[in-house]
Amino acid sequence: MELQVETTAEVDVIHVAGRLDLVGANSLKDIIRRRLQDNQVCMVLNMKKVDFINSSGLGALVSVLKDVRLAGGRLALSELASYVKEIFAITQLSNVFEIYDTEKQARTTFQKPVTV
């Protein structure tokens, strides 16, 4: 699995590619916990290039969601392929995670309102 972090002022976008399974799960947890240690608590996981996810991958996502919320932050997911959406629907995790069709939509929700 490949992970690429794109940092902006308001949110980290982590591009996840490949297999999110027992092996990939640990890499994902590591990178998100490092970002939390650096006080970056707002994250979007762009899942566009995830071509496989199983219950181990779902477990890792639940784990990092709890970590982010505990740190007072937010985690959103974007661009889930149809077969990944199906996995979230079956396990009812689509009711647990914030899921957006596009990365842009997800990022927008993290923008602070402009005050004039």
Place this chain on the structure above:
Amino acid sequence: MNVNGSKDVFLCFPANISYLAWVHSLFDRVADDYGFSLQRKHRLLVAVSEAFTNAIIHGSSQEKGSVVEVNITSKDGWLNIEVIDSGHGLSKLPPQSAWGRVSPDSEGGRGLDLMRGLSDKLEFSESPNGGLAVRLGYNISDNHPGQRAGTIVDKNITV
């Protein structure tokens, strides 16, 4: 590993998670051979991954030589995949009433729901050696949605 000629495949893996990638590659090819659509192939791969992972984590002793059997057969319009562990059989299986009731913040326990949701048929039984046999069934008749008609081919998988 045992391969029986043309259609049916009987394999025996060491109970080690490192073989999951091998199993994934095998079923990637099985799905293609049986003309599965991409969506249906993904369902098959995830369901088999759950069955194989469960067999290793929950159904194998730590003794050296523990194995997981994977049998692939087709009959009467069904592709049947059987994953047999060397654990404690049906006694360790959660009651069906507990399925689909995983706490939202639980990090585990979703494998059975995935196997049920991603297969056309799911059965459990106790194998002659006392382990748990998980049977995943996929309708491969030509008129089944997700099945590309006329693409079922004779299988001859060499491992």
